[in-house]
Amino acid sequence: MQISKKCSVALHCLVFIHEYGAQQKVTSELLSLSTGCNPVTIRGLMSALKKAGLVTIPFGTGGAQLALPPEQIDLYSVCRAVEPDALEKLMGVHGSPSPLCPVGRNIRAVLERSYEPLREDLKASLKKIKLRQIVDAYHEAAQSER
Amino acid sequence: MQISKKCSVALHCLVFIHEYGAQQKVTSELLSLSTGCNPVTIRGLMSALKKAGLVTIPFGTGGAQLALPPEQIDLYSVCRAVEPDALEKLMGVHGSPSPLCPVGRNIRAVLERSYEPLREDLKASLKKIKLRQIVDAYHEAAQSER
DNA sequence: GTAAGCTGTAATCTTAAATCTTACAGGATG
DNA sequence: CATCCTGTAAGATTTAAGATTACAGCTTAC
Numbered sequence: 064m065q066i067s068k069k070c071s072v073a074l075h076c077l078v079f080i081h082e083y084g085a086q087q088k089v090t091s092e093l094l095s096l097s098t099g100c101n102p103v104t105i106r107g108l109m110s111a112l113k114k115a116g117l118v119t120i121p122f123g124t125g126g127a128q129l130a131l132p133p134e135q136i137d138l139y140s141v142c143r144a145v146e147p148d149a150l151e152k153l154m155g156v157h158g159s160p161s162p163l164c165p166v167g168r169n170i171r172a173v174l175e176r177s178y179e180p181l182r183e184d185l186k187a188s189l190k191k192i193k194l195r196q197i198v199d200a201y202h203e204a205a206q207s208e209r
Numbered sequence: 210m211q212i213s214k215k216c217s218v219a220l221h222c223l224v225f226i227h228e229y230g231a232q233q234k235v236t237s238e239l240l241s242l243s244t245g246c247n248p249v250t251i252r253g254l255m256s257a258l259k260k261a262g263l264v265t266i267p268f269g270t271g272g273a274q275l276a277l278p279p280e281q282i283d284l285y286s287v288c289r290a291v292e293p294d295a296l297e298k299l300m301g302v303h304g305s306p307s308p309l310c311p312v313g314r315n316i317r318a319v320l321e322r323s324y325e326p327l328r329e330d331l332k333a334s335l336k337k338i339k340l341r342q343i344v345d346a347y348h349e350a351a352q353s354e355r
Numbered sequence: 356g357t358a359a360g361c362t363g364t365a366a367t368c369t370t371a372a373a374t375c376t377t378a379c380a381g382g383a384t385g
Numbered sequence: 386c387a388t389c390c391t392g393t394a395a396g397a398t399t400t401a402a403g404a405t406t407a408c409a410g411c412t413t414a415c
Contacts, residue, residue: 068301071320075303078319079312090390097313099305101375110392123383125390138327155214157221159245166225167243169350173224174217177343181284181334188330197323204315236361247404256363269411271361
């Protein structure tokens with residue numbers, strides 16, 4: 064379980080782009096060096112963010128930019144972009160309960176229904192957190208580094 | 210990503226115990242048949258629930274019972290019992306960002322801090338859901354089965 | 356008092372999921 | 386037209402989760 068590291072890597076990339084996108088061409092190669100992930104993995108993530116309208120990436124020439132100001136990018140958009148079914152998979156349900164048992168026959172539907180509020184609440188929590196806050200927290204951390 | 214299936218299997222067991230615990234001796238063997246999981250896996254889960262004070266299991270003789278009424282058992286207790294660090298792992302952070310990059314050096318701490326509200330919110334959501342509701346939902350589902 | 360039926364737990368094997376790697380087609384730029 | 390990108394697919398690799406096997410310890414029934 065876990066909303067995978069993809070989301071964290073994507074945020075890393077977005078912060079990086081916010082910080083350096085104006086000064087230099089941010090390529091998948093560069094992001095791979097900063098994140099420690101494979102360039103192909105990065106390209107996959109960035110491609111997803113592009114499709115979701117969060118970044119712009121000129122095809123052919125490269126160099127990613129934020130498509131929206133950081134106060135308009137929230138964690139929910141990022142998660143959904145890079146991992147569309149993260150919320151659905153939040154609480155896993157075991158796959159092979161016995162159809163011979165009354166509990167086994169019904170447990171899946173019962174649990175799915177019971178978990179629904181969790182998904183809704185988490186979705187709301189994710190929407191509340193903006194890239195702005197993360198960038199600000201980064202500035203603070205980078206500041207106190209000296 | 211994902212709060213694992215353990216939690217779902219544990220809930221399955223708790224519902225089963227609630228329904229049948231009074232009538233028959235609920236053993237790991239029986240629960241394994243209903244859930245489709247291995248008896249050893251079940252014993253591990255039940256042992257964790259026992260340590261958390263959610264069920265009682267006479268050692269030697271067997272036969273699990275709920276230690277609390279279903280309105281006093283919430284999802285948070287169950288999750289924490291069977292998977293103590295589920296909340297910590299909710300949002301994974303990538304492990305090897307470059308220490309040579311300012312973003313890479315700070316991203317871990319920044320993200321951990323930014324994710325904190327998510328964990329708190331989810332914890333609150335989990336606490337709101339009681340075994341009572343799940344048992345009720347089960348009764349409803351089992352009813353309409355006929 | 357001993358045989359049968361449980362639990363608790365460790366060690367190993369298996370299986371499934373995530374990630375990396377390699378490879379290549381296609382657009383843009385100088 | 387050579388170079389530097391992105392976008393994807395296919396296969397290999399790594400890692401985490403579960404299953405399996407095995408066995409010691411407690412309890413009750415006979």
